[in-house]
Amino acid sequence: MATDTLRLRVRRITPEAEGIFSYELVASNGGRLPPFEAGSHLDVHVPGGFLRQYSLCNDPEDTHHRYVIAVQRDDHGRGGSRAMHELVREGDVLTTSFPHCDFPLLYARRYVLVAGGIGITPLLSMAYALRRQHIPWHLHYCTRSPERTAFRARLSSAFAGHVTLHHDGGDPARGLDVKALLATRTGGTRLYCCGPAGLMRAVREASLLHQWPREKVHFEAFSAEASGAIIDRADTRRRVVVEHSPGAT
Structure with missing residues (x-):
């Protein structure tokens, strides 16, 4: 397997609101996880052949032992969010990217x-x-x-x-x-x-x-069927669309 991917076990799935589940992810081998900064996301390989990007929503200080993402179900989307809700269960192992940050928290007063x-x-x-x-x-x-x-x-x-x-x-x-x-x-x-x-x-x-x-x-x-999911500019797969004002990076 490529070295730029992670194998994460779904430790807990929690209903957070109507149509929204959160997923607590831990290293499948029980090890430590790479750090992330606020505003980061994971590329998640979803059952059914979907690739989706989901924002990390937990405290970056949790980084050594867990990541948390949340997914809103969209019955009118292309199927990624439905697959997360219907096919992913506690104990399953998902392949993801390392955390990426295209939406950094820059210094301010x-x-x-x-x-x-x-x-x-x-x-x-x-x-x-x-x-x-x-x-x-x-x-x-x-x-x-x-x-x-x-x-x-x-x-x-x-x-x-x-x-x-x-x-x-x-x-x-x-x-x-x-x-x-x-x-x-x-x-x-x-x-x-x-x-x-x-x-x-x-x-x-x-x-x-x-x-x-x-x-x-x-x-x-974000697209309607994902949490912070970006639409890739290079193709039609649902990924992220991140907009930053000029000079923001």
Whole structure:
């Protein structure tokens, strides 16, 4: 087997919200895992011949013994998320890449994080890192309802005071007022956003309207059937589409 792959055993599968499972992965040989940084993802070989990219959503300090990813089922997708939900069981071994990071958490004096749906995954990992660094930050998490809010209990307890949940019931007009959120910016603040296209478009437009420096605004997009999954520019397989503002890397 190629040396740039990992064999990871699924130690635990946990329902996190309606249609969302998390997968705790450990080394199949019981050894230590390569380190990762907040914002990283794994390329996962999914049963059925799919290759998908999933953001790591646990604390980077967990790196030596586990990775955690989360997958939202999409019955209208190409089958990768359905295969993860229906075919992967606790005890199975998956082949993955080493962690990659195309969405790094760059230094700032303050952070605003905006997540939509399964886009919470890379930002949850960032939240763990920021809590440890004692840097001011706040996460705004947009979902349709409490039942569709992944990691809701953890966000409300471990990150109390740093997280605001926004439920729109399917009507974006009832959700987060992005223009109001970004109307003012404290110097040294970075903005990170991951979520569906509509949310990212609203965040991008509001950041331009209020003249946020482009190098301080960072996006990661995902396909509907994956957690932070990128669409490969070279072919039609569902992989990641990561957007970074110029100068962000």
